[in-house]
Amino acid sequence: MLSRIIIDHSVKTVLMMATGVTIFITLGVITSILFESVQFFNFVPLGEFLFGSNWSPHASTPGHVVGHFGAFSLFLGSILITLIALSVAGPIGIFSAIYTSFYATPAMRNLIKPVLEMLAGVPTVVYGFFAIVCVAPWMRRLGLTVGLDIATESAIVAGLVMGIMIIPYISSLMDDVLYTLPQSIKDGSLGLGVTYGETIKFALIPAAFPGIASAFLLAVSRAVGETMLVVMAAGMSANLTINPLQPVTTVTVQIVSMLTGDQSFDSPQTLAAFALGLALFIITFVFNYISQRIIKRHQSQHDGH
Amino acid sequence: MVIYTPACPAGTRPPKESKPKFSVRDLDLFYGSKKALSSVTLKIPQGQVTALIGPSGCGKSSFLRCLNRMNDLNPLARIAGSVFLDGDDIYAQGVDVVQLRARVGMVFQKPNPFPKSIYDNVAYGPRIHGLTKSRHELDAIVIDSLQKAGLYKEVSDSLEGPALRLSGGQQQRLCIARAIAVSPEVILMDEPCSALDPVATAKVEGLIDSLRHQYTIVIVTHNMQQAGRVAQKTAFFHMGELVESGDTGNLFTNPKDVRTQGYLTGRFG
Amino acid sequence: MMDIDRIPAPLKGPQVTRQLARRHRADMRFRLYGLISIGLAFSFILLLMGTLIIKGWPAFIRTEIKLPVAFNSASTPQDQENYDRLLNQFIKKPLSEGAYDNKSLLPLLSAQSYQQLRILLVDGNPLNKDVHFKASSEVDTWLKTRRLNVNKHALTSLTPPQLDALYALEKAGRLCFAFNHSFFTRGDSQEPEIAGIYAALIGSLMTLSVAIVFAFPVGLGAALYLSEFAPRNKFFELLEININNLAAIPTIIFGLLGLAFFLNILKIPRSASLAGGLTLGLVILPIIIISSKTALKTVPMTIRFGALALGASQVQTLFHHILPLSMPGILTGTLLGIVRALGESAPLLMLGMVAFIVDPPKSLLEPATVLPIQIFVWAKNPTAGFVENTSAATLVLLLFLLLLNSIIVLLRRRFERKW
16 A cells, blocks of 8 residues: 555656656746847847847857847848748638538548648758749749749748648648537528528638637748748848848848857857847747637637537 | 318417418438438418427428428438429429528527627628618618517617627527518527527517517427417427328317327327 | 618519529639639649659669679789779770770769779679679769650760760660669768768657657656646646647747757757757657647546546556557657657757768767758759759658658557547
């Protein structure tokens, strides 16, 4: 009997330690990024970092800051690519989800859903390569035929390919929400002599709106944090532009570019990378958090009735 | 098979017309290989309340769903026979189910308001059908429908409030208002009070009675007393067959079939 | 307030028929948009896969030149120069007289051909037979262009005498294709025809092993504690939200953590698979926790009550009933984590795992690279021939992912249980 208590107790302790490791990691992520960022903001004011348009960090050496750390063009680049990606993935994802959840027969649904989810399973480095070897040359040729000069590394190429990549994030999450809508809403609307399409548009989609919003938020957070694809397809130079045909750089690209190569750990570039990481963390955290809250509230509302 | 013949039991008004609203002939319904209705023949009079009663699983709800072709939504459902609405076969080629369902409205077992405001719930049908030209007209329809459903007084201050916050009985009356707003000719009700408490049930029953002069109403109920309270005509279903139908009073006091007798006296059900 | 009689009877008359027809057309269009979207998504997949396969498959085959090796000398040559002279003799033999000099013929063979010849002649025995030698990447590209109709726009750097020689060799039936097994047995190289993915595969294997050994026990333990023992209070609620967020934050942030903690504080050498594996472990930890918790949650409370009512302790209930019942779900979640880790590369970039790795690492502390990073490095290499290698490496990566995903699907089918 005593040994059983000892076993029980030690098992619980071990499991608790595992939980402790995850807590430690959570705290570790936050403190390591915060700690380095605080050092960074000791020599670069927050205002310049957020709104300054001059990004040329590579001139600095440890303890000697001569570069400029205005990250506005990086944020703008991230936003630009995300918007392009959403304008591709939004319509395709939404209409695919509508089709799979309302029109497709069960057999079609079982075929379409896994194939769409394959898009999410492809590693992002593969999308990057796809952008380089296929989309960029095509876009360039397409641009030349209509008289536009599209750079090989451009926001439009990165955005398009990222759009393809995040289609399943939107379609799959939205399908989950739409598919589980109560049949009673559908019946209620159809019983009024409303067509199936109108029922979807005016009764079912509005009822699923929170789920759709949260799917979009997750897709945005995914797009903003995407790294390999933009490193390969978007470019390294900080251009203050909203022209999608130009190369732009993003927060993630600059984090990578400042940390590859042998930087000493306390160089201003490394610290700047951590500051960018902090910004990225906050942005994606906010999006994820809102998305989770919306879903949770939506669920409780549906359980309630 | 007993077919209803017009008669005027004491205490009920005589029907305005003797021409039936629905005339159902030899209707069979299958779900896959399972036969849910066999050879149902029934006339449903205009301007009256017809109750469909019977033990659960007897096919009364399936029958109701044949009247506005809601069974079409079930890919396994298949029917044979014919259903005439004002003399036109609703299962004939080229019949628009959308148009049909606008003429034959439906209220469901569980109140199912859309997760929108009260106003938008009622305005939903008229908006989609393009019944109104101005916001003013739409307001008028919404208020009128709510008044007819006896709900207006309770919600007049909160028309923009969420419909899901209403009580169950209020929600069901809202669903009735929503159906009325498209001005249908028939309202089908599938056990509309089964999810409601007695007070709310009484209100909905009163509402049904007040609506019957304007609309033909067909109500499915598992509650014989309710059929007795609201319906002028009653049809008794058992095991997918229409056993007996006729004036409610007659059927309750003088059932011709032993199965009807058994059900009414509580020997099964 | 409108009088009821003035409400139009809605759906009758020719005007209504027209209106209905319009609404039905709108419905058809709406449905069509759905089909078009799915068609677009499918064509993206086809385009992606098609590009990879068309560009990648030539990398799996290589050009070989069949040379008549005739060696009688008693003493085996000692240095590369002598081997090269021998090779030159052999390659000249099938050709009719022409203005071929040593400098023009030898580059047709791969730079490592003399090593192959040395191994053949090492015992000093006379030899007289046809031997397949690997062709250089120029010849490889040239023959693939000719025979397989790929790389139509590639410019060849072969000289006219070299081309003459190749035509003659082809006529003599001495040029042939063979399976390029060295793609799977060699590490990276500057020469596309000798570069392979072996080192990257071993690196991926080591990195993944570290990730699983770290993340699986910790993740499972945390999931067990959180779903079976943790008290319901604000702290654990907050932790749960945090774990969900960890699963969704960009992986590059885990790279920052890995850099700050594993490299800077723990002083693990840069580029080591240990640091990479631990970092990937951090990436997949939330995935494992969340899916394990979900699997544990699907075991109904009645099973717990049943066991507890028989006098089993909480821990016994857990190990005898709940864990075995939820194991398929937990394994599926772990496999999902592995799939994720196998394709992940962004956080590894920051740990310096972009090094040029020829030999596979022998320990967890030696510099290593992984398959996705190898793809990244090759994709940026402008040398012709690396596009094929990149595509082929990508195909290999996708094949592994497909394999893992099929196991997941099978596992789900096999153990699907309805409570």
